Amino acid sequence: xxxxxxxxxxxxFIKAIINDAVWFLLIFSLIGFPIIMMxxxxxxxxxxxGELLTPFLAFTYLADPTRTLPIVQAFxxxxxxxxxxxxxxxxxxxxxxxxxxxxxKMLAKLQLRVGPFYCGKIEGILQLAGDGxxxxxxxxxxxxxxxxxxFWAAPVLFVASAAAFxxxxxxxxxxxxxxxxMGLLAVFAVIGxxxxxxxxxxxxxxxxxxxxxxIRALFQMVSFExxxxxxxxxxxxxxxxLNLSEIAASQSSFPWIVFLPVGAIVFFIxxxxxxxxxxxxxxxxESEIVAGWLTELSGMMYGLVQLGTYLKLYAFAALFVVxxxxxxxxxxxxxxxxxxxxxxxxxxxxxxxxxxxxxPLLTQVITQEMLNGTLMFVLKTVGVIFFILLPRGxxxxxxxxxxxxxxxxxxxxxxxxxxxxxxxxxYAGVLGPGGLQ
Amino acid sequence: xxxxxxxxLTVITIGSAIAALEMRSLIYGSIxxxxxxxxxxxxxxxxxAPFVALFQLAVYVGSIAVLILFTVxxxxxxxxxxxxEDRRRKFAGIGLMLIIxxxxxxxxxxxxxxxxxxxxxxxDFRDIGTDFVIYYWPAxxxxxxxxxxxxxxxxxxxxxxxxxxxxxxS
Numbered sequence: 001x002x003x004x005x006x007x008x009x010x011x012x013f014i015k016a017i018i019n020d021a022v023w024f025l026l027i028f029s030l031i032g033f034p035i036i037m038m039x040x041x042x043x044x045x046x047x048x049x050g051e052l053l054t055p056f057l058a059f060t061y062l063a064d065p066t067r068t069l070p071i072v073q074a075f076x077x078x079x080x081x082x083x084x085x086x087x088x089x090x091x092x093x094x095x096x097x098x099x100x101x102x103x104x105k106m107l108a109k110l111q112l113r114v115g116p117f118y119c120g121k122i123e124g125i126l127q128l129a130g131d132g133x134x135x136x137x138x139x140x141x142x143x144x145x146x147x148x149x150x151f152w153a154a155p156v157l158f159v160a161s162a163a164a165f166x167x168x169x170x171x172x173x174x175x176x177x178x179x180x181x182m183g184l185l186a187v188f189a190v191i192g193x194x195x196x197x198x199x200x201x202x203x204x205x206x207x208x209x210x211x212x213x214x215i216r217a218l219f220q221m222v223s224f225e226x227x228x229x230x231x232x233x234x235x236x237x238x239x240x241x242l243n244l245s246e247i248a249a250s251q252s253s254f255p256w257i258v259f260l261p262v263g264a265i266v267f268f269i270x271x272x273x274x275x276x277x278x279x280x281x282x283x284x285x286e287s288e289i290v291a292g293w294l295t296e297l298s299g300m301m302y303g304l305v306q307l308g309t310y311l312k313l314y315a316f317a318a319l320f321v322v323x324x325x326x327x328x329x330x331x332x333x334x335x336x337x338x339x340x341x342x343x344x345x346x347x348x349x350x351x352x353x354x355x356x357x358x359x360p361l362l363t364q365v366i367t368q369e370m371l372n373g374t375l376m377f378v379l380k381t382v383g384v385i386f387f388i389l390l391p392r393g394x395x396x397x398x399x400x401x402x403x404x405x406x407x408x409x410x411x412x413x414x415x416x417x418x419x420x421x422x423x424x425x426x427y428a429g430v431l432g433p434g435g436l437q
Numbered sequence: 438x439x440x441x442x443x444x445x446l447t448v449i450t451i452g453s454a455i456a457a458l459e460m461r462s463l464i465y466g467s468i469x470x471x472x473x474x475x476x477x478x479x480x481x482x483x484x485x486a487p488f489v490a491l492f493q494l495a496v497y498v499g500s501i502a503v504l505i506l507f508t509v510x511x512x513x514x515x516x517x518x519x520x521x522e523d524r525r526r527k528f529a530g531i532g533l534m535l536i537i538x539x540x541x542x543x544x545x546x547x548x549x550x551x552x553x554x555x556x557x558x559x560x561d562f563r564d565i566g567t568d569f570v571i572y573y574w575p576a577x578x579x580x581x582x583x584x585x586x587x588x589x590x591x592x593x594x595x596x597x598x599x600x601x602x603x604x605x606x607s
Contacts, residue, residue: 147464182562185491192499196471196506203464203510211510218507222500242562409592 066355073361079177087171089163095381096310101128103389110393135303143296147204154201155297155304161193162311169318170245172328172373183244184236187319188229191274194312195221198283198293201305205296213292216400217276217283223407224273230415231266234422235323238431244319248327255326259425263418264324266411268387271316273407275309277388279395280403317384318377325380328373336368443483450476463509471502488562 045053061067075081082088101116105123108115116124142151168183168190170176180186195218202214236242238259239250257264273280284292297305321327342362345354398406425431453472460466474497481490569577 150464150468180487182487182491185488185495189491189494189499192495192503195503196499199503199506199510200464200468215507218503222503225499240563408595 069355069358069361073365076365082175082177083167087169087175088167088177091171092163092166092169092311092314093307095314095378095385096307097128099310099313099385099389100306101125102386103392106389107393132303135300138299140299140301143205143207145206146296147206150200150204151296152301154197154204155301155308157197158194158201158308159304159311161190161197162308162315164193165190165315166311166318168244169315170248170322170327171318171377172370173245173249175370175374176245179245180243182242184232184242184247187244188225191225191228194274201297202293205293207296209289209291209295210293212289213283213285213295216285217293219400220273220276220280220282220403220407223404224270224411227266227407227411227415228270228274230412231263231270231418232323233415234260234263234418237419237422237426244322248322248329251326252329255324255329257324259431260324260418260422262414262421264320266414266418267320267324269411270407271320272388272391273403275313275316275388277313278392279398281397282400282403285397313385313388314381317381317388320384321377321380325384327380328377330372330376330380332368332372334368334372334375337362439483442479446476446479446483450480463512464506467502467506467509470505471498474498474502486560488565 047053051057061071076086084090104127105115107113116127118124119130120126142148165187167177168180168186170179178186198217198221199214202210202217205211235247235256238256239247241247241250276283282292284294286292289295294302294305339359339362342355342358345352450473453469453476456469457466457473460469474493478490478493478498481487481493
């Protein structure tokens with residue numbers, strides 16, 4: 001039983017909801033509906049199939065699937081849908097939210113704690129929603145001597161950079177927000193923005209702990225960017241393209257991690273450092289410098305930075321999947337949709353229900369390849385995210401000199417080894433023209 | 438559309454360049470410098486050279502500007518700069534800049550830039566790579582050696598000998 005709301009009764013809750021719904025309907029039908037009609041009276045409506053689209057007809061369209069499904073299909077192919085919902089922000093934010101919950105619960109299990117427990121009846125499943133509500137409703141406190149414009153802009157810029165990173169990730173064949181020819185270079189350019197935002201946010205707070213954290217973040221991100229870029233050059237050499245969709249498509253037979261394991265390992269370690277995750281979480285070292293560069297952020301500003309961090313985590317994991325684990329390629333495990341249901345209709349006893357617009361939707365937009373590709377991609381990405389989360393349960397934080405030594409000498413050396421492996425594979429004819437692929 | 442983008446980029450680039458020079462706050466000045474460098478990247482995008490544009494973003498905005506920002510943050514402005522207000526110098530500077538811009542513009546307009554056809558296909562970055570490896574390989578190798586030498590030198594310089602060896606784990 002929850003301690004937070006001891007007087008909670010489900011019957012009372014439902015009663016309150018029904019009460020609200022009745023009041024809403026009453027007010028809407030008495031005030032809202034007439035207002036909508038009055039507005040619609042002045043707006044010229046389009047003529048469809050020789051028939052004037054009145055509001056009543058529009059409602060009828062909404063109830064009729066043969067008319068609605070083409071609209072849905074047209075909507076799903078727009079750029080807006082791609083940016084907002086599926087391969088873009090919504091999809092990534094959903095996975096990021098899942099990541100936060102799984103991280104907290106899994107870490108708790110690893111360390112023999114309970115973790116989120118009270119929000120929601122089952123294992124604290126509503127903890128995330130509760131935290132989100134708390135962050136939204138909290139007051140945003142800005143330090144008195146902070147540089148206000150930069151301080152306000154930094155969290156938004158952080159989320160924007162992370163969203164730009166997410167936009168470059170191909171999820172399924174053809175399902176990518178920005179299919180850039182220079183996808184990988186664009187990724188490098190976007191990664192370069194994170195240290196700027198971090199150090200600006202840290203400086204503008206005009207406080208000691210954020211500044212120390214920000215300088216640590218800058219050191220760490222700048223020094224690990226070089227092995228990160230170098231470790232990905234091997235993949236570019238063997239595929240001969242910078243387009244992320246083409247790189248993913250080139251791994252239909254085998255993923256590149258088979259041939260370039262050194263590059264994959266270097267990329268994974270640099271990824272941990274770029275994401276400021278344990279054992280490289282010096283910028284946010286909570287036992288030394290309060291919360292690092294996040295110390296002065298409060299309320300939804302902190303929430304935005306957290307959202308950006310986890311979007312970035314998803315994007316890096318997805319980049320690892322696209323470059324080394326084969327992206328959407330994998331065994332076809334999604335069964336084909338029974339097409340006769342769409343073409344001939346569903347027989348329910350004497351009645352045959354036929355849905356008109358279903359067939360083009362299923363053959364053009366939500367195809368079997370797209371569903372399977374998305375499933376494969378999500379499975380691999382979740383696996384990589386799991387391995388990113390795992391060190392947090394066991395490893396301590398490393399010292400800053402060890403970190404810089406690792407980045408500047410060992411990882412760069414290993415990245416060069418990876419480049420030579422790739423060159424050898426291409427020149428020996430194992431890969432590339434005449435070789436395996 | 439391209440004209441509007443060009444105009445907007447021009448305004449951003451020149452405006453933030455002036456701001457970078459004129460801002461009292463060094464931090465805002467370096468942010469404005471970032472705007473200038475980003476605007477130049479935008480020009481490269483307009484010129485169908487995304488390869489150069491993305492490198493401009495990654496190197497200049499992502500690294501050089503960060504270095505400048507970082508250096509500026511560790512500096513107390515009052516300690517090194519004493520601002521001398523001198524209106525005559527300011528106007529002389531503006532006049533000099535105008536003279537240089539006008540003469541440069543005259544040189545550009547006179548150089549036959551108007552006769553260049555603009556509907557040629559954009560240069561593929563693979564062609565650039567092929568050219569580098571086939572025609573310009575001595576320059577490429579020389580460049581590689583110089584870069585390798587400088588990186589090695591930087592690594593040697595960065596090795597601190599004054600740190601006690603038992604403090605280091607590796």
